[in-house]
Amino acid sequence: MRALYTAATGMAAQELSVQVISNNIANLRTTGYKKQRAAFQDLIYDHVRRVGAQASDQGTILPVGIDLGGGVKTVGTPRLMSQGTLSPTGNDLDIAIRGDGFFKIQMPDGTFTYTRDGSFQMDNQGRIVNAQGNPVQPTITIPQNSSQLTINTQGQVSVMLPGSTTPTTIGQIGLTRFINKAGLQPIGDNLFVDTPASGQPQDGIANTDGFGDMQQSNLEQANVEVVSEISDLIAAQRAYEMNAKVISSVDQMLQSTSNLFR
Incomplete structure (x- = not known):
């Protein structure tokens, strides 16, 4: 199922996010360190029904479409150059x-x-x-x-x-x-x-x-804010767990489907 691979990209993205956050926390006392953040974008879509396409011979137009996303990708880990204390x-x-x-x-x-x-x-x-x-x-x-x-x-x-x-x-x-x-x-x-x-x-x-x-x-001290990093870490961990839950659910669905042929 498509959801299996979509959730896998989410788990990979959140794993990278945790790596970035851990590096920020590790450099909390590094002189002049500038923190990073992970930036993501959605992947290419499968347009099952393209919005705006002609819906009938009378020329009616589809007001909404069916677009199935392919997951998430990492586009960079930009460094924030704000002033440290x-x-x-x-x-x-x-x-x-x-x-x-x-x-x-x-x-x-x-x-x-x-x-x-x-x-x-x-x-x-x-x-x-x-x-x-x-x-x-x-x-x-x-x-x-x-x-x-x-x-x-x-x-x-x-x-x-x-x-x-x-x-x-x-x-x-x-x-x-x-x-x-x-x-x-x-x-x-x-x-x-x-x-x-x-x-x-x-x-x-x-x-x-x-x-x-x-x-x-x-x-100049590192511009890392501990509270912000910890909250981001919790959010990344929860997002990872939810993507893992999706994979587990898809696995159960596939198992149920395979049992139909026994």
Whole structure:
């Protein structure tokens, strides 16, 4: 029966939905994580009686038709790029973006990736790097024996050098934005790469031309809402169970039909 295969597509769709929700919950404490949701569409229809077709020789038109759906399909798992809450850390190299933009990271092969995770460190050369040791762009090197590291809302990095009474600017951390942020491809490690869907990267300075500002000694938390995810999980589980019930009912109907031939 058609319902057997239709319900099977529903079970597969809800299984994927649970996988997406579980990943959101697993990354609840991941810095800068942006949650996903599963998006579905109905499958092609079998038009047994096409609506609007001629119903008689007198030219009457069918006001309604008979359309049998083929189930559901997954069309994507779009990422929601809404702002996460900022959490103070007290670490001078922690930076949160409040608004639009991504940090630009240079990879070992010379390519660039993008992240909202501003939990930066300093490597053995004094460069500001991410957790994997890749430098933030533009590359900034903190001089030895410097103190009082300050990063303002535009990303200017200043330190107090030995023998100096005024801060010295040693560089500026830039931001990058995209026309379609949801078109970025995640590659793990809190990193994204640009794709034809995201549009070309647009480099700029924080707190100018629509870019967000930077907040030193803060980190952006994941934009995952626990209550919403749990309610979505319950709904997906119930939908899975109902599709499984349909398969069980169809199986019983088929069994009853086969018993007629015994």
